[in-house]
Amino acid sequence: MAVFRSGILVLTSSLHLIPSRLAPVLAAAAKIVQKILYVHLHPGLGLAGNCVQPTPAYVPANREVSQILTHLYAKSLNVCGCLDVRVILSNVKNLCSTQQPFSSVQTLSEPPEVVLTDYRITDSNQSSLVTQCLEKYILACYTCRPNLQSIFLPSGGDDAENSCPDANDPGLSEGFPPYGDVVLGGTFDRLHSAHKILLSVSCLLARKRLLIGVADGELLSSKDLKELIEPYQDRVDKVRTFLLDVNPGIQYELCSLRDPYGPAITDPDLECIVVSDETRKGGEAVNRKRLANALQELAIHQISLVKDVHHTSDEEEKISSSTLRKRLLGSLLTPPKDNPRLPATPYVIGLTGYMGSGKSSVVQYLQKMGAVAINADAMGHQSYRQGTAAHHKIVQEFGQEILLQDGTINRKALGKIVFEDQEKLKRLTSIVWPETAALVKQMISQAGSEGKSVCVVDAALLLEAGWKDMVHEVWVVIVPKDEALRRIVQRDNVSEEDARKRLANQWSNAQRVQHANVVLSTQWEAEFTQKQIRKAWQLLQNRRSSC
Structure with a gap:
């Protein structure tokens, strides 16, 4: 067929x-x-x-x-x-x-x-x-x-x-009350069935205009895996295309929603607001604001949540965008680009994420799956050793006061200097990063000569250092910033202020995800992290076997 x-x-x-x-x-x-x-x-x-x-x-x-x-x-x-x-x-x-x-x-x-x-x-x-x-x-x-x-x-x-059991219910034939202008709001990330129900029922209610607020800016800050939320304009375009397909006879207005209320509390022409079971209280709050603004209350049309029969124990029971984003973890988000300068074997994964993201636990599990781990941070520490070219250049740049009595570099004292001065940090990385990259390449070459098939380069600064060309794929580990700060304070016994300074010198989750082929998150229980890694590993094996 x-x-x-x-x-x-x-x-x-x-x-x-x-x-x-x-x-x-x-x-x-x-x-x-x-x-x-x-x-x-x-x-x-x-x-x-x-x-x-x-x-x-x-x-x-x-x-x-x-x-x-x-x-x-x-x-x-x-x-x-x-x-x-x-x-x-x-x-x-x-x-x-x-x-x-x-x-x-x-x-x-x-x-x-x-x-x-x-x-x-x-x-x-x-x-x-x-x-x-x-x-x-x-x-x-x-x-x-x-x-x-x-x-x-x-x-x-x-x-x-x-025949449907409630087919004889006389209330089913009762027509919807028509409203001239109807309003609703939402994130509308990865437009799914629940969104389509919400938008479609709104179309049935609207006689003239449908005003849709699409969440943006700070309204997204509390969302799970916010880094995987589609760009605002992409979400707007998908909603508009859907609406024009299902009913082009209505006037559609889509606007950026940066607070919980938006134009719903200021537009005098609105007559009805469409909400879900979860957002009913939000609709009531809109009406209180409208009364305070001397505007007529809106009729509230409530739509029931739709259950997701495929949800697992670590997912929401309802159909939701956050569940869809969680299902992306471990998947291939962007196909890797061919790099003819890289040998096919070993296949190199560049694993990155800012401090406290949980990269170490991911590396340990990948090792159990069969990957050879290369710790770029450890390679960086080697470049500080006495007798190396980098050691000599660092002392020339920052002075004898960064040395301990035995002549080794006091990395804690050096870190305090550079983390408070962006220009000094750049001077340090211009010395250390090239030396570190050379050591990592040596380790990859050695793994290849030993017949190893997959290497994972654990490098917090992989992207900042411009090392994407050293790896076949970039895997990014993310957690919310507050969770990363908590982990750094607990692990390194530093103040929250110092932890914030360290993170301020690294790329954000959002910046890293833009370069990611695969995204993982360690913000939930270890079993869920391992589930993501197994999925990512199996998909990697499938990709390699099909080449």
Whole structure:
């Protein structure tokens, strides 16, 4: 069967039957579509007969549709998590809304190449006519790629057996109250199913404008693995593209949210705020601020959190961006660049992270996995030894007062001098780093001559020293700065002020992650750290064996 980059799934089942039929339909779709699967709701679509092209029909915006959106996005994560599923809402309308009927063909960001449907063909003699009719219908609704194809998927069985338990609930047909301007906020990192539910329901509520605050700046400082959060503009672009795909008929405004309230407490035109179970108190706080600003309170529309059935014991139970970021630990974030000057063997991992990040524990576990460890810091200490060129240059540069009685360099006294003066620190590193690099290269060469396959160079200053060309991949170990400070104070018996000075002379987590092929974190229990390392090691072996 051919595989397509993008497709559109036309669901023709009655709305109350869709939740119980989704699994087989989505599973089948995932075998055909690789990237984006658009979903078009048209319950009761008729395609038989004389193949007269059916006209697009409105679906009422009510609790039942909201439930279907939740089911669809949650089920898509469970059944076809590799697909970017987007439920189109341009034909979903609140009966009280003044939104104009759609009259033109909608252009999607990734025009579909194939039409999938759960429509049942009862007469095999009419299959070709039904196919023509289906394709004409979709082409009347959306801009598609040439040579559009149709595929009929399993619809899920008998209606009576698959009927949803709450299908007879009269409250399901109750329409959503339409609001002119609706507001919501969030981080929207790695746009996932829970985000899509939040944004889609907001689209159902908004009659005119949807204002979205996207967290930025200090609002991100308390987030787990904040260094792995996508750049602000990337997050904004993904949200905007999703919204324009699902409903281009609404005015979308996206703004940088740098405090918990943003324009929600100052915009007089807003009528409703959309929150989750977790952020309900935030919505109430917004209303208190609005009253203080002599503005009308907002209606609060609350959406339930969605459980992640794939979560593990060290992850949140709900679908969340922080869980997705944790799952990136140990994965290959950026493919390594080929460096023809490096021999293929030994394969060299450059392991870096600022002081207190937990590199030593990572190195120890990598050694157990089979890597040869090279401690660049220890190599740096060797360059200070009496009789070396570096020792002579250091004494010339900083004077006899840095020497102990036996003529060795008092590294503690030297450190106190350079950590308080950036210019002096640069002069020291210009002496030590080249000598250290030469020693590390010797150790790598020796490991290669001994037949070792993988070396890990433990180097806190790998990136600052410009040693990326010495390694095949850069692995970065990160922990929150406060945790690193606590570890340094406890380990080295220094004051917090001294610990801060040391960290101030090293690159931040965010700077290091920009150069990372793999990121690890030791901020949780040791078992989780080891789990990351095993994952990273296995993926490394897979990469090397496929070369």
